[in-house]
Amino acid sequence: xxxxxxxxxxxxxxxxxxxxxxxxxxxxxxxxxxxxxxxxxxxxxxxxxxxxxxxxxxxxxxxxxxxxxxxxxxxxxxxxxxxxxxxxxxxxxxxxxxxxxxxxxxxxxxxxxxxxxxxxxxxxxxxxxxxxxxxxxxxxxxxxxxxxxxxxxxxxxxxxxxxxxxxxxxxxxxxxxxxxxxxxxxxxxxxxxxxxxxxxxxxxxxxxxxxxxxxxxxxxxxxxxxxxxxxxxxxxxxxxxxxxxxxxxxxxxxxxxxxxxxxxxxxxxxxxxxxxxxxxxxxxxx
Amino acid sequence: xxxxxxxxxxxxxxxxxxxxxxxxxxxxxxxxxxxxxxxxxxxxxxxxxxxxxxxxxxxxxxxxxxxxxxxxxxxxxxxxxxxxxxxxxxxxxxxxxxxxxxxxxxxxxxxxxxxxxxxxxxxxxxxxxxxxxxxxxxxxxxxxxxxxxxxxxxxxxxxxxxxxxxxxxxxxxxxxxxxxxxxxxxxxxxxxxxxxxxxxxxxxxxxxxxxxxxxxxxxxxxxxxxxxxxxxxxxxxxxxxxxxxxxxxxxxxxxxxxxxxxxxxxxxxxxxxxxxxxxxxxxxxx
Numbered sequence: 141x142x143x144x145x146x147x148x149x150x151x152x153x154x155x156x157x158x159x160x161x162x163x164x165x166x167x168x169x170x171x172x173x174x175x176x177x178x179x180x181x182x183x184x185x186x187x188x189x190x191x192x193x194x195x196x197x198x199x200x201x202x203x204x205x206x207x208x209x210x211x212x213x214x215x216x217x218x219x220x221x222x223x224x225x226x227x228x229x230x231x232x233x234x235x236x237x238x239x240x241x242x243x244x245x246x247x248x249x250x251x252x253x254x255x256x257x258x259x260x261x262x263x264x265x266x267x268x269x270x271x272x273x274x275x276x277x278x279x280x281x282x283x284x285x286x287x288x289x290x291x292x293x294x295x296x297x298x299x300x301x302x303x304x305x306x307x308x309x310x311x312x313x314x315x316x317x318x319x320x321x322x323x324x325x326x327x328x329x330x331x332x333x334x335x336x337x338x339x340x341x342x343x344x345x346x347x348x349x350x351x352x353x354x355x356x357x358x359x360x361x362x363x364x365x366x367x368x369x370x371x372x373x374x375x376x377x378x379x380x381x382x383x384x385x386x387x388x389x390x391x392x393x394x395x396x397x398x399x400x401x402x403x404x405x406x407x408x409x410x411x412x413x414x415x416x417x418x419x420x421x422x423x424x425x426x
Numbered sequence: 427x428x429x430x431x432x433x434x435x436x437x438x439x440x441x442x443x444x445x446x447x448x449x450x451x452x453x454x455x456x457x458x459x460x461x462x463x464x465x466x467x468x469x470x471x472x473x474x475x476x477x478x479x480x481x482x483x484x485x486x487x488x489x490x491x492x493x494x495x496x497x498x499x500x501x502x503x504x505x506x507x508x509x510x511x512x513x514x515x516x517x518x519x520x521x522x523x524x525x526x527x528x529x530x531x532x533x534x535x536x537x538x539x540x541x542x543x544x545x546x547x548x549x550x551x552x553x554x555x556x557x558x559x560x561x562x563x564x565x566x567x568x569x570x571x572x573x574x575x576x577x578x579x580x581x582x583x584x585x586x587x588x589x590x591x592x593x594x595x596x597x598x599x600x601x602x603x604x605x606x607x608x609x610x611x612x613x614x615x616x617x618x619x620x621x622x623x624x625x626x627x628x629x630x631x632x633x634x635x636x637x638x639x640x641x642x643x644x645x646x647x648x649x650x651x652x653x654x655x656x657x658x659x660x661x662x663x664x665x666x667x668x669x670x671x672x673x674x675x676x677x678x679x680x681x682x683x684x685x686x687x688x689x690x691x692x693x694x695x696x697x698x699x700x701x702x703x704x705x706x707x708x709x710x711x712x
Contacts, residue, residue: 298556
């Protein structure tokens, strides 16, 4: 069973929630940061408390490396330690790194984020460079223990600027999805999904267009919750309740806002928010 | 005088060579790595010796973060220390990070690579997300001390896969260049060049197409030397010998290959290779 099949099984069992671990002052309870000798230690501890309160409810976690990179060397040490801690518990983790470069450089990123200290189960990648950006990651996929999500159509306001440009009568993102599906053809697991999936934001029209055409692509769907997407918006990402995970970060991490005893009980509120999200999605999934 | 004007003046004085600091076993002399307690310390020392031997000859340096990321936390410490050491000498440095994400995430990357421990003078960025990917970097440009190079048309074999797709009769990369030029309009320095420039590979046809249409874009041109580009290939990147820097990494860093006493004299061979490149470019520039 490859890692994408394990993710598929986990979605079947727990539902498709992927908690985004994006630690920052913006989501900490008021008194949290000052309890720690450094922002990096606060970030690590905050994420660990969120995970401890939610691990039995989720499909996987996505860790945004930018939030750790902003804290410098010590931040990246916390990123490394968080990924190791998550994976040591058997939890699946997507390293949200969105790297993309020429092949000789991408080989170093592959070493860093699949082979080295920052090893994740899945990575997000940017394919503006074409196939070269992915090629060095593929040897790591051969054992079935690593997977990739390539940016296809993102969830941000200016995404349409380039991604929706029309190429031969179809949006650019669809052309990207075609290439991604073709690259992943040799990496399909038992579930039918490929170790090479796609990042597709919570746009119902985009999801409805891509889902039936690319049955082998597992979707990583950002944009739910704080970014404005609803369960109905993400419902077209699924085949029979599977084939996608839906990311929520801020809506979970800052669920304590305005609640009593947030400083102590923020993990409890995160858990409640995940439970609500699992139910919200279950109601709307086909 | 903004930093892009300083780069312009430096190109006028020294020529347009940008040495790419991409340290790895592939470019070290045979006995180099084993002199150090760790690969990260070897990477830092190697780059410093190359810089010490070439600093008076070049326009600027470009440091490829992937090579340091591959070495984990200690590698990123070396990246931080290298950037600090370069900038403390008044040398201009491009952090080749090619980050790109939604605005709330890009804000953390901007903090990391302009405001924080990894601060560089210039950064490379990926604009697949549209303007959102750049917006959080712009406040750092306001003081005139930071600049950006956005990926427009890259130098790798599969670059054409998406970048050359035809959108309304023109290649996608030209549409990207248009947007980049428009975003940079308010950031033009005395030289006429904007703090927001473009990465355009050593393709003479692409450079000849873009150069006259986008006079405010300073070009960062990879692909010379080991990647196959010649001085004639990069000549169309220039207006009167300025407006671009040409990157060479491997051709400089591994210039010692097959030469006598490479272990001790590799900085000397790097210097000779830079001198040859400066002359090679000077002969071909308009």
